[in-house]
Structure formats: structure tokens, C-alpha cells
Amino acid sequence: MNDKVDLVIFGGTGDLSTRKLLPALYQLHRHGLAERLQRIIATGRREMDSETFRNEAHANLQTFVPAKDWDTAVWEGYCQHLHYVRVDASDGGDYENLTQLLNADVAPIRLFYLATLPALYGTICSHLQQAGAVQEQSRVVLEKPLGHDLASCHEINLQVADVFGEEDTFRIDHYLGKETVQNVMAVRFGNPLLHPVWNNTFVDNVQITVAEEIGVEGRGDYYAKTGALRDMVQNHLLQVLSLVAMEPPTSLDPTDIRDEKVKVLRCLEPITADNAKERSVRGRYDAGAVRGEAVKGFLEEAEYKDADATETFVALKASINNWRWAGVPFYLRTGKRLSRRYSEIVIEFKKLSFSLFANDPNELTNKLVIRIQPEETISLHTLNKKPGLTRKLRLQPVELHLTEDPAQKGVSYDAYERLLLDAINGDQTLFMRRDEVETAWRWIDSIIAAWEEAGTPVKPYNSGTMGPGAATALVAVDGRSWYE
Template sequence: MVFFGGSGDLVTRKLLPSLYQCHKNNLLVGQGGIHCLGLEDYSQTEFVNFAREKARQFISGGEWDDAVWASFSRWLAYDRLDATQPEGYGVLQERLSRTLAEVNVFYLSTASFLFAPICENLARAGLIGANARVVLEKPMGHDLASSNAIAEAVSRYFLENQIYRIDHYLGKESVQNLIALRFGNTLFEPLWRREWIRNVQITIAEEVGIGTRSGFYDQAGALRDMVQNHLLQLLCFVAMEPPSSLKSSAVRDEKLKVLESLVEFSREDVYAKTVRGQYRPGISGGQPVGGYLEENDIPADSKTETFVAIKAEIANWRWAGVPFYLRTGKRMPERLAEIVINFRDVPHPIFPMTNGNTAHARLEIRLQPDEYIRLYFNAKPPGDTMELQQVYLDLNFAEKFKIRRPEGGYERLLLDVIRGNQALFVRQDEQEQAWRWVEPILNTWAADSTGPKTYTAGTWGPSAASALLSKDGFCWHEEE
């Protein structure tokens, strides 16, 4: 496995710790190695020590083992490489010639404008064989045209079945349990449709600000960074039809049908069905924090959105008329990712509620920080009245399954790349369709001089996000 950008934040904070865990659990077998390439001038020993210190920060205390790291680090190699210079690939060629690995995985943890030159230089060095695979990190371009240009450049050297467009949310246990819940049981299938579901809410909230990513984030914004990939992929798994099998082609065919069924936005739709926000100073994590415009290297007149809420609609028989509310933002009250399925009320309520309010049945699928599935419904508490109270059935993965759960999704996805399983990766036609749906929103916002609405750091975004649902007679479930 070869990491371009091998001394960068993603590799040292996420990918190497994930591979360490795979090694610790005896999931990496056979002959192979992990070769990191970067611009820093580390010696072999310096890089291993650097990687060790970074990894220890992101591996929970009970999971760290010095002896395991020592055996894992024997697989690590590092070389300085400018990925744009063809002459530098000789050292990689020489390294790979000494291994007995059956598959070479090239993981491009770099800016997407480097994808094309890296693939071209790998081809020139004769390193792309039939068993080579390439992993592409998001974002792939900044709009439909640039994404297609990158796809065309990479496809000159790799076939589609060799390309793995990674979305780490799809490696999370709860996403895979959503698939098992839907397609491994008959319980929910009769209810999983427009007749019984009021709305679907998908949220990815971050408590942190932009950190050190100002250069990237101010060019991307929340819509490109989170909606076009993570949120739309989660929507696909909620809304897709049952695939004929778990083969990657069958699963991805059904996801594509959902993306193709999303109702496209007119200019008027963008104003009526989307909200963009930007955080101003407030309290986050109990501490005062500055606003987005006060972050380092952010222009004082930046109109980049740090919050997005969208009402999406799917034009097919299963979902016609059911709104899908998508929401993501920085400087939210807490870090969480969740999918909430709100079911319809009974047609004629005959029971009072203990708090005087109607409580709606809902299925809550929490992706992070804890992973669980909860089914909320109404029940009668003990006593001599027939008032109802909301209760829930809880499947907490950590409590139910007394085995370690992979963190972050990368462990599962890295193993899938090695095994050649593409079911949880994004196919090019999916990528293209997602950009096609998002682009009218991008274009309308770019032409709107008013910019995003502001919201106080530590809150759930602008009030317009609540108004988006209240127009339909709904509210975000935490407001209920």
C-alpha cells in the first residue's frame, strides 16, 4: 500500500492508526508493506518515530500496545517524493520490486489536482498493472466539469473496477447496520415508504470550527465538503430499493437510481428550499470562540457557508411527497451524525400524552460519536390513567456486541480495498450525478450577493433552518 501525501494529516491521524488496528487484530496477512511518500525530508527512523507519536494521539489508550506498534512499524517505509516529478518515481519502482505483494494499492491522500499527474507518472514508471488499485480522497473537483476532468484523467490509466472513491462515513458500523436492518428483516419493509413516513432528517454536525483548513475550506464550503458526498451517500442508503445481492454493482446500481430521482433545483427552488449560514462569535464547548471571519487567513468579506440545510425530494413511487431534510455545519452544539426516520401519526389519536404533546414514532440511527439504533414509540406507563409516554428500544452496538468496534470507518474500507470489494465505494456515475444535483445550488449562491445568514457559534444554525421545516408543518427532531 503506497500513500501519496504520506506524511500528511490524514495518513498519520487516520489511515496508519487504522492499519495498526487491522494488524493488531490479525487482519493484515501475507507479504506486503506500507510505503509513505511525502515532501518532508525524513529519514526512515525519523518518519517511524513521527508516525508513532501521531498515531498514539488518535488510538485510544487501551488499544495502544508498544509491542504491536514495533511489529507493525517494520512494514513502514518512507521516501521523499515530489509527486509531480517523473524522475522521482524510480525509488518507488525499486521499493515495489522488492516486495512479494500480489496487489499494489496507490492511495492518493493529496489535493485532487495532483491525481492526474500522479497516475501519469505511475504509468510512465510501469507501476500500473492489472492488479493495481487506486484510492481517491474527496473532494474530487469543485464542480461537475472539474470532477469529470479528474475522472477522465484517472480513467486513462485505471479501469473503473480499479478505482476506489472513498467516503469514510460508508465504513461506519451503523451505516452497514442500516443495510442489515432494511434488507435483513421484513419488519420495516412495509413501513419504509411514503404512506407511513412523514419525513427523513439526516444531520452531520461538527462542534469544531475550520481549524487549520482555512485554505481548503474557504474555497470549498460546507456544500462541497459535506453535502455532495457524505450526506447524499447516506440519503442513498436510506432511500434505495433492495439490491438483488450485496455485489458492488448491484448496490451501486440502486444508489444511482436514487441520485437520478432527486428533484433538480430551479433558481426559485434554491431560495425556497435551501439555507446557508456562517458562524459568528459564540460559545463552543463552554469556551468563547470567534466567528468564521475571524479565523486565520479567512478574507474579511468571505461568503463561504459553514452551514447548509436543504429540503430534498425524490420523484419515485416509494418516496414521492416525503421531504428529506439534510443538515450540516461547523460550530454546532455537539458533534454528531445521525439519520432520523419520522413515521406518520395514527389516523385518529385516542390517547392523551403525559406531557400534553403528541410524540411521533421515529427510528434514530446514530453514526457518531456513539453508534446505536433506537426505535421511539408510545407506551402506557404504570398507573391508573391511559396517558401515553414515549419510550424506546435501544440497540447499542458497544453494549450488545462485546467486541471492539472499528473507529471512523477507515479500517473496514482499507480492508475492502485490499480484498477488492467496491460495494461501499462511490462509482463514477454516482459521483457525476451528485455533482449535477448540487451544481444549481452552487451557481445560484454564487450569483447572490447577499451571502449566507449568520448564526451564533454553539447553536443549531440560522433560524431559517427551522423555518425551512416549519413551512411544511415539521421541525428538527431535537426541537420537538
């Protein structure tokens, strides 16, 4: 079915729309993948007409679209789809203007993208319904974070469900749109070499790292009340963990895939006050240097002075209590002002019980390294003979690159391109289901409660490092180390 779609972006002049959504939609037009889009209607509280909005969008795209991708002919076609209508999301009367515009040229499908504060999601959905803007085939996209805890998430879901059915609700996490994250399923379930060893018989540990160089500038009000656990672990890291650890789905149908992801989250062992010290680390960056540039500490930045209980770094030792993963630690870490920006998954396999090679310290284990950003690569780290005429066989590490297909070089896309295209086409595979999000919050809430009960401190670390020393100890106590 190729019914036309009207895409309405609430927060259409905001940062997310400017940096990600409008550039991604431009790219879809450039690739000829936006034929179903009839109109892109941005909303905001500012007074302006559609022509002024197009001019602003043109100027912003010059910044956020790579120069090599800019095509004036594409822009001229793209801008004809752009419209603007003033809507104060909290004012029900403003929605009449939006409904009039939608009804002026009716598209069979209306897709409402809520790029606003999550606290407004229920209000927006209610006002859309009251204004008669919601049709039988209407859909809604909800940006993360979905709430501040399980209770607020549950309340938002109830409010949205009053207007949109679960099959029409798309909860977005841009990490799921990244090529290498999607490739996890292809690597796991498409290769008879790897599928049989993806379990606790062969895997020693799994590491998931999301490291950022930037601080929390520009997000003070939000971050001071949130912290790294809620901001990053609840969504990005747990989504990646569930894809790595899930059982094979019965098919690639969205329901079957999401069923298996939820099962993983339900098997996460709670972190309690009794084990919080051994299983978690909280950190906060002090002054230091990142890429040779001096930066201030978190508490030195004026708007964060009252946030001394906020963590900008978190490391966790998670356990999945099921047959496949019992005994395999999943080490998670994320933080700001770290030494470099990267995200990766490391599957470290167990060492051989015996080595034939005298020079082999048996420390170089096989690893599958899935790099999510800045570059997207998959490599297998293994060992072979070191070349030479010596009598003894000597080993050397080698890295087998699994993503260097010459036909794919230069082919890349932003995660929002993938997710917007799927939302337009009604494919929920890479979006989160209600019970999935709420189950993740339930585990996160247990950690926050454990920290409060145990009085878990926030440990300082210098900007430009990889976090507090306690994060190294978290892994070292098990005889392991973070892959760097």
C-alpha cells in the first residue's frame, strides 16, 4: 500500500528538527525514497509563514547536510513539501488551524512526530483528537526519554493510548536506526559460524560502551534532574543489550522481534542496595582537557551548581538470568567528557583451557568488536602464526574486518533516515513497544532506589579520561579489563 502521508512535526523549529529530522527528510528526497510524503508540516510557537520557514530551513540545511550531498534541484523539489503552522502545544485552540491545513488537502495517513518535551505528549494527543485531526490511519512518533521513571512513563503511555492504538504508536530510539546495531541480528542469526557460540558456553563477557567527549552544555535544566543512567542506559544501552542477548525470533515480524527483546529485559537481575557497590559506579567529571583543550568540571559550570548528586558517568555489571547467559557478565558504561567519542559492543570469547604455544600468555582472546560510532564497522579479533623462520611457532593478533565490502564503500545514512522511512511505511521493527520501555524503566528504577538506600557516592573523574578508577576496578575484580 502506497497511500500518501502528511508528516506533522511538533517542535518543528527546535534543535532536533533542525539538526536531524529536516536533514534526514531532505536525504530521503535525494534518494528518491520520499514519494509517499505529501506534506511536511512543522509546528512551533513562533509567528511566521511557510515561506519564511522554508528560508530558515534552507539556511540550516547548508550547515547540517554534507556539502557533497547538496543538490539545488533536490532542494527545490523538497521545499515544496514544507509548510509551517503556528501551534502552541498546550493551547487547544491553536489546533484548529492545523486541522484546517490538514483538511485542505487530505492525505489518507497522518503521521504526528512529537519532538517536544515528553510531558506534553499526552496533551498534544488529546488536543489533536479534540480538534478532529486524528484519522483512522493516523500514527504518532514519540521521542525519548519517555518519562523520568516507570510511573511517569506509564502515565504518558496511558495518555497516548487514549488516542492512538499500540499498532499506531512508534517509540523512537535513534540507536536502533544505526546500521551496525541492525547488523547484530544479521551477524548472529545469519552465520552458522557464530550462532552456535553465542552463549555462556563460549562467551566470557560482553561490553557495551557509549563514550562522549562533550559535556552537558545546553542541557542543564534537563540533565541536572536526569543523569547518565536515565539519559543513556535506560534507552540506548539497554536496547543494544537486548539485541545482543535476545533469543532467535520465530520470524522477522516486528512483534516476534520485540517479544524476544522484552524477555531479555525481564531477565535482568535487579541491582539492590546489597550489591550496588559491587555492580555499579557513578561518576561526575571534573576539570581537565579533551583533545588538548581545557574544559571545566560539571559543578564549575554555573547552571549545574545544585546538581552535586547528578552522575555524568555510570558503569554497571548486569546479569541476565536465563539459560543462555547465566554466569556471563554484561558490562555497561557511558559518560560525558571522556577521552574520545565512540560507541561499541565487544563480545569476548572464553580462553582455551590449554595452549600448545610456549610464548602464548593466553591473554589474547578472540573478540567480536561491533563499532557503532563514529565509524560503523564489525571486526573479529583472532590469532595466527607470526611469519618468520624461527623454530618455535609464535602467535600474533590479527583483525578480520567483516564490513569491508567494496560495493558498500561510501554508502551511509543517518539513523533518522532509516527510522523516518520506517515510520512513514508503518514498519515498527526498529521502534520500542510499550511493555519494552516500561520493563526497562522498572530495572532502572531499581538501581536508583538501590543507590539512594546504599548512599552510593558520585565519584569524580578528570575530563579527558575514561571515567573514575572505580569503573576499572568494577571489571578488574573479575580478572577482566575494558577493551580500549
